[in-house]
Amino acid sequence: xxxxxxxxxxxxxxxxxxxxxxxxxxxxxxxxxxxxxxxxxxxxxxxxxxxxxxxxxxxxxxxxxxxxxxxxxxxxxxxxxxxxxxxxxxxxxxxxxxxxxxxxxxxxxxxxxxxxxxxxxxxxxxxxxxxxxxxxxxxxxxxxxxxxxxxxxxxxxxxxxxxxxxxxxxxxxxxxxxxxxxxxxxxxxxxxxxxxxxxxxxxxxxxxxxxxxxxxxxxxxxxxxxxxxxxxxxxxxxxxxxxxxxxxxxxxxxxxxxxxxxxxxxxxxxxxxxxxxxxxxxxxxxxxxxxxxxxxxxxxxxxxxxxxxxxxxxxxxxxxxxxxxxxxxxxxxxxxxxxxxxxxxxxxxxxxxxxxxxxxxxxxxxxxxxxxxxxxxxxxxxxxxxxxxxxxxxxxxxxxxxxxxxxxxxxxxxxxxxxxxxxxxxxxxxxxxxxxxxxxxxxxxxxxxxxxxxxxxxxxxxxxxxxxxxxxxxxxxxxxxxxxxxxxxxxxxxxxxxxxxxxxxxxxxxxxxxx
Numbered sequence: 001x002x003x004x005x006x007x008x009x010x011x012x013x014x015x016x017x018x019x020x021x022x023x024x025x026x027x028x029x030x031x032x033x034x035x036x037x038x039x040x041x042x043x044x045x046x047x048x049x050x051x052x053x054x055x056x057x058x059x060x061x062x063x064x065x066x067x068x069x070x071x072x073x074x075x076x077x078x079x080x081x082x083x084x085x086x087x088x089x090x091x092x093x094x095x096x097x098x099x100x101x102x103x104x105x106x107x108x109x110x111x112x113x114x115x116x117x118x119x120x121x122x123x124x125x126x127x128x129x130x131x132x133x134x135x136x137x138x139x140x141x142x143x144x145x146x147x148x149x150x151x152x153x154x155x156x157x158x159x160x161x162x163x164x165x166x167x168x169x170x171x172x173x174x175x176x177x178x179x180x181x182x183x184x185x186x187x188x189x190x191x192x193x194x195x196x197x198x199x200x201x202x203x204x205x206x207x208x209x210x211x212x213x214x215x216x217x218x219x220x221x222x223x224x225x226x227x228x229x230x231x232x233x234x235x236x237x238x239x240x241x242x243x244x245x246x247x248x249x250x251x252x253x254x255x256x257x258x259x260x261x262x263x264x265x266x267x268x269x270x271x272x273x274x275x276x277x278x279x280x281x282x283x284x285x286x287x288x289x290x291x292x293x294x295x296x297x298x299x300x301x302x303x304x305x306x307x308x309x310x311x312x313x314x315x316x317x318x319x320x321x322x323x324x325x326x327x328x329x330x331x332x333x334x335x336x337x338x339x340x341x342x343x344x345x346x347x348x349x350x351x352x353x354x355x356x357x358x359x360x361x362x363x364x365x366x367x368x369x370x371x372x373x374x375x376x377x378x379x380x381x382x383x384x385x386x387x388x389x390x391x392x393x394x395x396x397x398x399x400x401x402x403x404x405x406x407x408x409x410x411x412x413x414x415x416x417x418x419x420x421x422x423x424x425x426x427x428x429x430x431x432x433x434x435x436x437x438x439x440x441x442x443x444x445x446x447x448x449x450x451x452x453x454x455x456x457x458x459x460x461x462x463x464x465x466x467x468x469x470x471x472x473x474x475x476x477x478x479x480x481x482x483x484x485x486x487x488x489x490x491x492x493x494x495x496x497x498x499x500x501x502x503x504x505x506x507x508x509x510x511x512x513x514x515x
Contacts, residue, residue, distance in 0.1 A: 003030035005067065006161055006192035007052065007083070012061035014047055019398065021047040025061070025218040027211055029161070034183060034193045036203040036224075038236055039213035040438040041410025042396035045196045048213070049163045052194075053085035054078035065161075084154025085163040090146050094139040098132055102153045124155050128185045131178070143292070144175040151182075162186070163194045168202060169435060174291075180206050198438045200229045201467075212236055229439075237440050245446045245471045248454060253281040255317055256458035257303070257340075257427055262312035264302055272298045274483045276312070280427065282319070285449060285459040287473030287490060289466065289498050295482040296462045300429045304342040305332035316340060319426055319456075339426035354416055356405030360386045360397065363404055364419055389418035393444055410437045414445075421448055428452055431462040446472055466495045480504050 009027040013020075022044045029035045039045045050056045052063065054075040062069055065081045072078050078085070092101050103117050121134040132148045141149070147167065154162060168176045183193055183206065197203060203210055204224060212219040212235040219235050234240050262276040273295050280286045290296050301307035303314055305327065314327040316338060327335050354363050364382040386400040393414040397407055404412055417433045430449060434442040449472070453459050463469050469476055473490040478501035485504040488497060 003032055005029070006031045006033075006065070008064040008067075009048070009052070010062045010064070012048065012051060012063075013059045014044075014051060014056060015059060020216050022051075022058075022213075023216045025213065025216075027218065027221070029192045029194055031192055032187055032190045033209065034187055034195065034207045035221075036207035036210045037194060037196050037213065038198075038200075038203065038210055038232060040215075040236055040396075040440060041414075042215075042408040043213040043236075043438075044216040045213055046165055046408075049085060049165060049194065049196060052078065052083060052161075053163060054083075055085075079157050079159070082158055082160040083163070084157060084159030084161070086147065086150045086154065086165065086167065088166045088169060090150055092138045092146060092149060095137065097135050097137055098141075098145075098149045098152075099134040101138060101149055102156050106157070120156065121152060124152055127189070128155075129182050144171055144179070147171070147179070160190070161192045161194070163196075165196045166198070167195060168197065168199060171292075176202070198442070199465075200232055200439060203232070204229070214238055233439055236438065245443070245468070246450060247472060247474075248450065250281065250284040250453070250474050252456065253283050254319075255279050256282045256319070257460075258313075258315040258317070259303070260313045260315070262299070262302060262314065263310045264298055264307055265310050266298075272482050273302065274481075276479075276482075276484055278477055278484065278487060280458045280460055282426070282456045282458045283453055284474040285453050285461050285472060287469040287476040288460065288462045288479060289469055289476055289502060290479040291502050292464075294479045294502075296431065296479060298482075299479065300342055300431055300460070300462065303327060303335075303427075303429065304340065305330055305335045306342075316427070339424075340429075341420045341423055341425035341427065342429045342431070354404050354412060357403055359403055360390070360395075360400045360415060363415060364389075364422075385419075385422055389415060389422065393418050393441070393448075410441055413437060414441060417445060417448075421452060425452075425457060427458045427460070429460040429462075432464065433461075434468075435464070442468075466498055469498070470495065478502055478504075 005028050007029050009025060012022055012025045014022040025048055037045050037049070047056060051058050052072065054072045054077050057073055063072060064070065070081055072081065093104065096104065099114060099117050099121050102121055103112055118134045124130070125132050130148050130152060132145060132152065138146060138149070167179060171179065186193060195207065207224045209221050210224055210227065210232060211221045212232065214236060257280040260277050262273050263271065264273040266272050276299060288296050288299070298307050302309050309328050312328070316325045316327050318325060318338060325338060327340065361382050364386045383400060389395065390397060390400060395411045395414050397411060404415065413435070417430065420428065433445050437445065446468070449459050449461060461473060470490050470493060476488050476490050476493065476498060477484060478486045478488070478498055480502055486501040
């Protein structure tokens, strides 16, 4: 039996300062259906969803709910039509409990009855299979728990149409599976769910249909069961893309970075790194795998001089001078000047690494500008560098003078990663360099890292996707609760082996050799 349309978009158009974000987009989502919306960075996915959620208002076009035309001018209007959006960046009050956040802003007569609200939150959780403590404070929660609060918040308000923007971007594989189980239960209860995502294997495993946007225009909708990754990629990009990583054999490997007995303690006195020892070689890619928050960030920041080291050595074999330097004795600036670069792509790309109000050219100069003098003025103009990154990484921008804050998240990220690679480092630590990037851009970054490896750079790659780690890296260091639980050969390991090492108890440290 044909399902009834829950929401239909007809010829939706939206422009910002003369730049077209959406052009004549048509889209239909049925009751009891999960629709994935795919598209490259800057293709207009989030803009389109923001119009359904009442954050933007379309310049042209019509929106129909259950066959009737509606006007959505605000999020309040969207809730009136039972539409709720869960954004990438959560909008929660840290000092409030889950329930207090869920009922915050509700226009109810009289005083709130917290007991009744807690009861209703538990009912929603039981119905769909959420795991949440209604009285737990937000600041005590993991990322997946915070996301659960955001989802329950819109369900509490009666949402039947849910929009999730990159819901798995910061989740572990285990948390992703739990979320998908919940979404499938929602579908069984007749909810309509729209998901914006870049992860094709997730699209194929979860959704009923896939709608594709390209450069702000609607390409088409296909049945998930009748498509594959190659076809979806071609629809997104407009041309065939070979989805394979060209991993070369390591050559002329020498010890570039030797970490011995590294221990770090955070401000609360909690040990975040416990007796870490490993070697990174020139001409190889060393992957780092681990459940989020296992110490990956602290390890890279310790090497880069941004995290206080309590014990241990970080020996850098300088290929230019032939000398050995203990990076523990150096400042972050001295470490960078030696050729050890950290490209960390945070959840908030503009909160770390780039200045939103500055244009792309000025952001190129940030890393090298010291005391009124820029090394780029002596070597290569920052304008040429900016234009090279825009060209090589296919950054969608009017020009190099565009303020970074006007770019989509993925395009900001390309600039962040491209700038570090352009500095010709001898050690390149790339943490989450493809977080939130579409498939085409992701493979561009993987190939850039491979080119660095072929140039003799020691590449340290922290990633979230185990399939990519196995396909891209030469060796994979697995970290759990601040300790190394194993170092494996990426060519012979399996996801299952890495998964077991990721969840290994921290007191059972082993496999820390480089063999």
